[in-house]
Amino acid sequence: MSIHFKQRALVAACVASFAASPALAQTEINVVGFGAGFAWADLFGATGAEKTQKLLDFEKEHDIVVNMEFADEDVARQKVLLDLVNGTGDYDLVMLGSDGAVQTFSAAGYLEALGPYLETAPDLFDPAKVYPPFLEANTVAGELYALPYYSFGAGAVYRKDLFDKYGISEFPKTTEEMATALQTLKDGFAADGITDVYPLTMRGAPGEEPSLDLNGFVYAYAGYPAWFEGGPTTPEEIKASKAQPIFTGDFKEGFSTFVNWSREYGPPGIAGHTWVDMMNLYAQGKAAILFPSAINAFAGIPSSEVPEVKEFSAFAPSPAGPSGKVVQSFWTFSVGVSAFSKNKQEAYEVLAFLTSEDVMRDFAEVIGWPYTTYPSIMHSPTLTDKWPTEMLDQIEASFYDADPHYFPYIPELTEFMDHIGTAASSAISGAQTIDEALDELQSWATERMDRAGYYK
Amino acid sequence: MSGYAGQSIWKSLGRAAFLSVAVSFVLFPILWLALGSVKTRNGALAVPPEFIFQPDFTAYTRIFTQGFLGSFQTSLTIALTNVVLTMVLGVPAAYALTRMTGKVQENLSFWLLSVRMAPLFAVIIPLYVLFRGIGLLDTPIAVALAHLTLTLPMAIWMLVTYFRSIPIDLDQAALLDGATRLQVLWIVILPIARPMLASVGIIVFIFSWNEFLLAFILTSRDAQTVPVAVASMAGTMSFDWPLIAAVSIVSMIPALLFVGVAQRHIVSGLGAGAVK
C-alpha cells in the first residue's frame, strides 16, 4: 500500500511540475500531526488529505514531497513513540507538545537539535521574527528542539453581560479578587435560580490535561515552579542541590486553589473535563469565565449560536497570584526533526516552511483566533481587522509575561504532568481529599526521582 | 403456535415489558447518534434537547467531499482480507480439530483461546517490531494478519461446535468412495455448513471492521480505517458532533447490510451446533 501511495505521490508531483524537470529522485518527508482540517488547512485542505497549490509550489521549488499523516492527538503519540523507540525513522517530522514530549524525547536522544539548521533556510524560518518565549518553550538545556506552530499564552475569556448583571465592573486583577468575583457570580446565579450556568469552566480530566493550567496556579501562588526544594528547573540543578519534591509543601496552595475553584465554581462534571468540554460549555453560554487557557474559548466562540456569547465575550489578562506572578498557561504545539530521519536537511526545510511566516499567516486567517507566533502577523490586518487592538496587545503581553519554564524541564516531565493531573482529577471528584492526593503524589515523586538516580 | 402461547397473560405482559425496555436501551443511543448527525453543531449540544428541528444533511455531504470514503475502502479491504484468511485457515483447522480426540484436541483448543489473552498494550511494540522486520508495516495485510489473533480462534471455536454436529458417518462414506480428506471437506462438509460459514464470516467481518488499536498502530497515511478516522476527527480542534455522528452512522452500513441480510442465518447457523 505504501509503495502504491508513493507512486501516486510521485505521479502527482510530476504532474505538478508539468513533467518539465528531469526525473530526479525526490526526497519524501513524512510528517505526523494531529488536528486534520485545523492544522495546516492552508496546505492540506479541510480534510488533511489534499495538497493545495501553495504546498505543491513548495514541493516543486524544493524538490521534496511532503506526506502528511493526521491522527488523534492521544493515540498519535503511540505511533510517534513506536517509530522513535525502534529507530524506524519513518517519520521525519514529529509533532510534539512543549509540556512533555519536547523534554522527554530530547533527553532520550530522539530529536535533532535545530541550532545548526536555523541558518540554512532563513527565507523560510527566521527565529528573530518569532516571539522569543515560544522558542524558549521548546528549548531544553540551551538547545532548540522544535519550532512552534499553534501556540498560546494565559488569559481569561469572560461574559461581560454577566459581569455587568452582577455588578462586577472589571475583570479581577488578582486571584484574591477573582475568588470574590466567582463567589459573586455563584450567589447571583443562585439568587436568580440559574442552575445551568457556572461561574467558571476549567479542565480536570485525569492525565496531563489539567496540568498545564494547574501548574500555572502553582507558579502564581508560590512565585516559582514549586516542584522541588528551592525551585530548580533542570536535572543538573536538582542533582546539584539534591532537591526533594515539595508537593505537600509550596506546591499545595496553587493546587488547592485549582481544585477548590473547580469544585466550588466549576460545572459538576469538571473532574472528567478536557479542553473540548471547556470549549463546548463556554460556547453553549454555560460558563461566565473560561480560564486560564483562554484560547479554548476562542475555539468555541465562532461556532456558538448563543447571541450573548458572540456579543459579550471579552478577553482579560490572567490575574496575579499572591506572589505577584500571573497564573500561567503557556503551550506550543511544535514540530521537531526525528534523530532517525534519513533526510534531516530536507526535513528541516519542510519544518521551516510549516512554521514560516507565510504559512502562519494563512493559519491565523483560517482559524481567525487572536493568536500567532509572529509579531508581524499580530499587528497586521489579518488579525487587526478582526480583533480590537487593545485585546491583541493584551494577548501579546501575555506571551511576554509568561515564564515558559513555569514547570521543571526534566526528562520525566510527561510522567509528572500525568500524575499531577490525575491527582487533581481525583481531588476534584472527591475520591481523595487534597491532602491524600498530594501525599500520594509526594511519595510517588520521591520514589520516582530516587529511581531515576537524582539523589545518588 | 409456539410452546409458550396460551400461558398466563402476565407472562406475555412481562415479556413485552422487558423487551420494550431492552430494545429501547439498545436502540436509543443509535437513534441519538442518527439524530445528532442531522443536527447543526450547536443544535446537537443543546439542552433541553431539540426534538423538532430542521434536519441538516451537510454532515453527510461532507463525508463524501472530505475524503472519508478512502477510510471506508481501507476498512473494507482489511475486513474482507481478514474474512478470507480466517476462513481459509480456520475451516480446515476446525474440521481437523473435530476429528481429533483427547489431550491433543483439548490442548489445541485451549491454545487457540490463549492466543487472545495477551493484553494489546503489551504486544503492540512486539507486533510493530515483527511487522517492521518482515517489511509489512503500513500495509492492510499486516492489519489483517494481526486481526487473525482476534478472529481466527473465535471462528475456529464456533466452527468446531458446528462441525461436531455433522455425523462422522458422512466422512466415512465419502472416504470409502475414494475421496481425499480435502474432497470430503469440500464436497461433503462445506455444503452442509454453508449457513454456519456465512454467520461466522459475518461476525469475523464485524470484529475486524470494528477493531481500532491494531489497525491504528500498523497503518499510516492512506491506510486509515473507519474507527481510526472517527477517533482522529474527535480529536480536532472543533468538536464536530454531527460529523462524528454521520461517519459513525455511515460506518455501520456495510456491517448492517450483512447482519440485515443474514441475521436469520447467523442464529440458525450458530444454533445448529451450539448444543453439544
Place this chain on the structure above:
Amino acid sequence: MLRDWRFWFFLPTLLALGIVVLFPTGYLLWMSLAHWIITEPGVYFDGLANFRTLFRSASFYDSARVTALYLFFSTVIMMVFAMLMALALQHSRSGILRSAIVLPLVIPPVVAGFTWRFLLNGEIGFLGAWLFPMVGLDVNMLSNPSGALVSVIIADVWSRTPFMFLIFLAALQGIPRDYYEAVRLDGATAVQEFFTVTLPLMRSAVAVALLFRVVDAINTFELIYVMTKGGPGRATQTLSLLGWKTAFQNYDLGGAAALGVVMLVVTTISAGIMFARFMRKA
C-alpha cells in the same frame, strides 16, 4: 504425525498464529526483564526489577481492584441480560426485533464510547443533563468515582451484549422441543424448567461466551479510555489502561511489559481453570 491429514489441516493455522503470537510473546517476556525507560537512555537486562516495582506500586493494586469490579459486574449483568433477551426472543418469528438487538455489534467500541460519554455528560448530555435531572436523579455520572464505573459498565454492556445474545439464542434454538415435554408433564414452572433443562443443555455455549467475555473484558481499552480516560482520578483505570499509560505516557516500556506478563499469566490460569471445569466434560 506427518502422515496424519489432521496435522496438515491444522498446520497453516498453527503457523499463522504462531508468527503473530509466539514472537510477540517472547519479545514481551524479554522486555519485561529489561530496564527500558525512554527517559533514561540505554536498554539493559535488569532481572525482575520491573516486577518488583510493579508489585510495590499502589496504582497496580488500585487498578487490579477496578478491573475485578468492572469484570465481575459487567460480565454478570451482560450474561443475565443476554440470557433474558434470548429467552424472550427464542420463539419470536420477527427478525426485526432480533436485528434491532444486535445493532450495537456493528458499532465500533470507540464510537460507542463517544456516544455514551456524550449522552451521560452532566452539562450538555441528553441523559446526564436532561433526562436524569428531570426524573430527580441528581448525580453527575462521569465525574463521580462510582458513577463513572457504572457508566463504563453500562456502555460496555450495551456494546458487547449482542454477541453473547447471539450465542445464547443460537444455543436455545438448538434445544429440541421434546426435551421440555417431560418436565412440562411433571408440572414444572418456567423457572424450574430453565434451571433443570435449558441451562444444563446450554452449558458449553455459556462457557464459550464466558471465556471469550473474560478475555475480552480484561483487554477492554478504547471504550473506557474514550469515556473517562480512567478517571475521575483513577476510578475507572483498569489494568489495561494502566499498562497503556505506563508504556505510552510514562514511557516505561519494561514496566508495561511486566504488567502485560502478569496479566497474561493470570488470564491464562483463570481461563485454564474455567476451561477444565466447563469444557472438558462438555
